[in-house]
Amino acid sequence: MYDIVLMHAPSIYDFRKRVRDYGPVSDVIPSTPIFEMYPIGFVSILSQLVPLGYRVKIENLAVEMLMDKNFDVEKRIKGLESSIFSIDLHWLPHVHGALNIARIVKKYHPESAVMLGGLSSTYYHMEIMRNYDFIDFILLGDTTEPFFPQLIDAFQGGGKLEDVPNLAWRENGRIRINRIEPPERYIDSVRLDYRYLIKQCIRNLSVKSALPYSDWIISPSGMTFIEKGCHHNCVICGGSKFAYEHSYFRKGVSYRSIDNVIDDLLSIQENLGVPAFIIGDVHEAGRKYEEELLKRIKENGIDIPIMFEIFNPAPESFYVNLEKNVSEYTVEISPESSDENVRGFAGRYYNNTGLEKTVEYAKKHGARKMDIFFSIGLSHQTRETVLKDIDYMDKMYDRYGSWVHLFTSPIAPFVDPGSLAFEMNEKFGYRIFARTLNDHYNLLEYSKSWVDSLNYETEWLTRIDIGRLSLEAGYLIAKMKKEKNLPGSNIELIEKFMNSISHDGANPLPRNYIGPIIYEKDELVWSKNIKIKNVNCFFVNLYRGILGLTRK
Ligand code: SF4
Known part of the structure; x- marks a missing residue:
């Protein structure tokens, strides 16, 4: 049982079933067009909560779905137990995946709280609280790490929800927005301690669910x-x-x-x-x-x-x-x-x-x-x-x-x-x-x-x-x-895509291709220089190698 599970959704929830032309929308970032990279806030929330004794798990569902075509999302969600499930809606292209994952979480865990966080959910918090009853909370603003412990405690009965800063929630159907703390005050409460990421991988015997993006195994x-x-x-x-x-x-x-x-x-x-x-x-x-x-x-x-x-x-x-x-x-x-x-x-x-x-x-x-x-x-x-x-x-x-x-x-x-x-x-x-x-x-x-x-x-x-x-x-x-x-991209591949922008289905190829088009991901790699300083580094990089070899 976790206190909180941090979940990252793919941009489009059912991307594996769709016939779609994903295009070069992510060619110059590490992610694929599924935008499987989770926000850096996952590591800072982990770094905030774990030292205080909270049980936290990162679930990068997008990476799991991308790396294993047989990965069963509903089964994974059903098998998790947590007081709170927190899904990032920081970048708006995740709206489809985040809302669908939130809906599924609520279906299997009606007693748990489902929450969103990140800039896009902040921007749209009133619309979300009005129209999506399977979402219980949103933590508003760009620096919410310090409020997570209080929110978990309050939800578990150790405090009042109305006292949690920056929280959007409902009380008897009425939308409530708690006091907003100035983010400037909390800048130095944010830490990125990757030790806790490694610990969670060891404890859960899984690196995949915590991978920041699928190509991390190639260019970390x-x-x-x-x-x-x-x-x-x-x-x-x-x-x-x-x-x-x-x-x-x-x-x-x-x-x-x-x-x-x-x-x-x-x-x-x-x-x-x-x-x-x-x-x-x-x-x-x-x-x-x-x-x-x-x-x-x-x-x-x-x-x-x-x-x-x-x-x-x-x-x-x-x-x-x-x-x-x-x-x-x-x-x-x-x-x-x-x-x-x-x-x-x-x-x-x-x-x-x-x-x-x-x-x-x-x-x-x-x-x-x-x-x-x-x-x-x-x-x-x-x-x-x-x-x-x-x-x-x-x-x-x-x-x-x-x-x-x-x-x-x-x-x-x-x-x-x-x-x-x-x-x-x-x-x-x-x-x-x-x-x-x-x-x-x-x-x-x-x-x-x-x-x-x-x-x-x-x-x-x-x-x-x-x-x-x-x-x-x-x-x-x-x-x-x-x-x-x-070194550059595959000219023939780009040509195929150039011919496919017709909108009339006349040239459906090369739809459903999820990968770089106008640039190779290798062009983004700024260094392959890995420094093995200690046993953690050794195991992370050993596992990276194994995962690369066994990638489905
Ligand atoms: S506004 Fe600031 S953060 Fe945004 S692109 Fe310009 S320099 Fe970067």
Whole structure:
């Protein structure tokens, strides 16, 4: 019997039975189009509860379903016993899977509480509490870890539900929203201690149910973050300053203490031995924060490869610091478009000279590689500007060869609720096709292809344009890379998909393909450098190997 089971649902619950064209919606992230990666919050909730003696289990149902076509979801759910079942609805593309899993959990466990958490469930909490009676609770906001113990205690009779901060619940059919705590106050109560993940795997004799994503066995990584909230207002982003202020109760950016970030990195190194991704712009956190964090990485003997992200081009001093303190590092930046005008309309205000300088500094100061991301589906973006992106990539590849990795991908399937594009769509030239949670559920339920499930189009590109252009761009990039002898995607596969965007079923191939199309997942791997520091690392990586060999 558990106190709480943290469940991650696939994007579309019955994806294994559907005939659907999933498209390149997840080509530039570690997940498949089923979006099987659970939020980092699962590890922080585990780290919050286990030291206090609560019995917690992570159940990544999406990974289990993907990795084993015979995996019986209902049987697994029926066999679990827990006071509370908590399902993440952080990223909206999980709406279909999360609601269906919640319904099944309630069917088999009517006495248990079923709850949701994450930004999307926060955004839609009133609609959920009104219309989905199989969901009992939602913990609202971006930092809810500290409230889990109180919620479990209250549900088990050791307190009152009305005292649990940030809780949406029902009392005698009436929806109640408890007091909302300022998230800024709790930033340092969040820890990511991967030890507890390993312990749960050992105790349950199962790694699969706790895997962050299915390809983790091939290209593993750990994560930490330095901040919550954002200083920027990228137009399509549901994690922007605007979105946090208007939808998620956050008034400003909170930075985690350097001690906590270092502890997380040490935990990744000691328990997993895999590369780590630091979420949040370390340079933007200020000179003092940057210098102290990087210095402490070195002082603490952290030598796993680390990926850094920057929101704006960073100066040379940043790379000098990285070179001095981090044994192997990679940097990523998302200019969105090579067209400075389009980039500005997307909410990023730097020019190509600045971008190229930062790339040059990274190269000069020993970055292992640099990832640069462009998007399709931006305000003021046209076919011509996307083709200009490809010319730009051409020049970058000529200059840097395989050291630089350039990606372009569609904004799919949804622009985020809470983002400027969603909330002020006309101002930014977006047409929005789905407003409510149910609208989004229906988009996934009834669409036959990823193009039909887009919740938007722009004044400049229709849904079909976005679909066609994404594949055309992928095709041109793959061709260009082949000509330059750079590793790239399967051109024939992209061609097949290009021919299948017809919406009339005339060319059903290659539907039901769940995998990368315009990029190979290998292109995302920033390091295969695994450090076996101790027995935990040894067993994690041994099991990874075995799982890779036995993958069904
Ligand atoms: S996409 Fe832009 S707004 Fe969103 S988190 Fe990144 S920098 Fe902030």
